Amino acid sequence: MxxxxxxxxxxxxxxxxxxxxxxxxxxxxxxxxxxxxxxxxxVDFKAGSNVDISLTETVTKEQIEPILQELGIAEGTHVTPGADRITIRFTKVLDEDQDHQLKNEILKLDSEASFEVNTVDPExxxxxxxxxxxxxxxxxxxxxxxxxxxxxxxxxxxxxxxxxxxxxxxxxxxxxxxxxxxxxxxxxxxxxxxxxxxxxxxxxxxxxxxxxxxxxxxxxxxxxxxxxxxxxxxxxxxxxxxxxxxxxxxxxxxxxxxxxxxxxxxxxxxxxxxxxxxxxxxxxxxxxxxxxxxxxxxxx
CATH class of the missing domain: 1.20.1640.10 (Multidrug efflux transporter AcrB transmembrane domain)
Structure with a gap:
């Protein structure tokens, strides 16, 4: 059958x-x-910032984490590496200065990197x-x-x-x-x-x-x-x-x-x-x- x-x-x-x-x-x-x-x-459903970084050069998670520590924004942060991109999720909303400093540090690793930042407030x-x-x-x-x-x-x-x-x-x-x-x-x-x-x-x-x-x-x-x-x-x-x-x-x-x-x-x-x-x-x-x-x- x-x-x-x-x-x-x-x-x-x-x-x-x-x-x-x-x-x-x-x-x-x-x-x-x-x-x-x-x-x-x-980050869509809870307060925080999500930074998507498109890369043209190889940048590893190990290179990103010391930068976050130096800027004092490493707490509660999750870094997800990809083939040509890295996503950094913050449980707190980045202010303008922190956002600017982070971008400058990443650009030192890859001068042609592009950024997409999504921020959601608690409400x-x-x-x-x-x-x-x-x-x-x-x-x-x-x-x-x-x-x-x-x-x-x-x-x-x-x-x-x-x-x-x-x-x-x-x-x-x-x-x-x-x-x-x-x-x-x-x-x-x-x-x-x-x-x-x-x-x-x-x-x-x-x-x-x-x-x-x-x-x-x-x-x-x-x-x-x-x-x-x-x-x-x-x-x-x-x-x-x-x-x-x-x-x-x-x-x-x-x-x-x-x-x-x-x-x-x-x-x-x-x-x-x-x-x-x-x-x-x-x-x-x-x-x-x-x-x-x-x-x-x-x-x-």
Whole structure:
């Protein structure tokens, strides 16, 4: 039997029980890590200065650190070297004199170096973090309203649980491995939500179509509908996810440092998105729908 045939004959509702256990375990681990470690925010979300230096000559981290010590700005500083650039992140905002002195010292090492300085004050950092959370919440609310109108509330609940699962898994992994969270990360999370809901809606639309031509009498009839609908759309979902995954992977491997976290978040999110659309969203709708079927009819 071919791989494609095996996928079409799987009992997705039964397999989802194990997937729920895995997702719950990962969620608990993620909550614990977020509670203990939090997120490793970039300068975009906390006060400080970020200095990007484009180089024409070789300048090492070891050459930069003594300069920072001499200028008295080494405390809480993180230096990230690259092939033709160095990024220096300060937890405090550099004043005009410190900025000028730093540039002069770097120019002694590379006279053609160019600088890009990004500074975020505490109020701006708080506002960016607040707006990022609001963007995710408003997008989820919009999806709930749209799916409830277009389908029914059970589809909406299952879809939102699925996409929040994907977003949280990415956030949790960034917390566990202390990866930097910047504005491009938020863009990646919103993009992941978009791809996740797209795959989920495709499966839900097939479930709705199959429901029109089926007479549901037992719980097993619902299981058959869900398994049939997922098997009919699974290759389309996998091909879509794989196509975007390949693009995101090459962006991660070959792209610049400025989009590295965006690409990594996309790679992780696309994997979880394909997984949740198949093994979380549709089986969760089945659970909600089966409870309705099991309710006793009201007396007329």
């Amino acid at each position: 071919s791989f494609k045939s095996k996928l079409k004959n799987l009992d997705y509702v039964h397999i989802s029980r194990g997937c729920y256990a895995i997702s719950i375990a990962l969620t608990i681990i993620g909550v614990i890590c977020l509670s203990i470690f939090g997120l490793n925010y970039s 701006m950092a708080r506002e960016l973090a607040r707006n990022a959370m609001l963007a995710v919440l408003w997008s989820c609310l919009g999806i709930i309203v749209y799916v409830s109108i277009r389908f029914e509330w059970r589809f909406a609940v299952a879809a939102v649980v699925s996409l929040l699962h994907d977003a949280f898994m990415v956030v949790a992994l960034f917390s566990i491995f202390r990866l930097e969270v910047d504005l491009t990360f938020i863009i990646a999370v919103l993009t992941i939500i978009g791809y996740s809901i797209n795959d989920t809606i495709v499966i839900f639309d097939r479930i709705r179509e199959n429901l029109r031509f089926s007479k549901l009498k037992t719980r097993e009839d619902l299981i058959t509908i869900v398994n049939k609908s997922v098997s009919q759309t699974i290759m389309r979902s996998l091909y879509t996810a794989l196509t975007v995954f390949i693009a995101a992977l090459f962006l991660l491997l070959l792209g610049g440092a400025s989009i590295k976290m965006f690409s990594l978040a996309m790679v992780i999110g696309l994997l979880f998105g394909a997984y949740s659309s198949i093994f979380i969203a549709s089986p969760l709708w089945f659970v909600l729908k089966s409870r309705q079927k099991n309710k006793p009819a009201k007396a007329s």
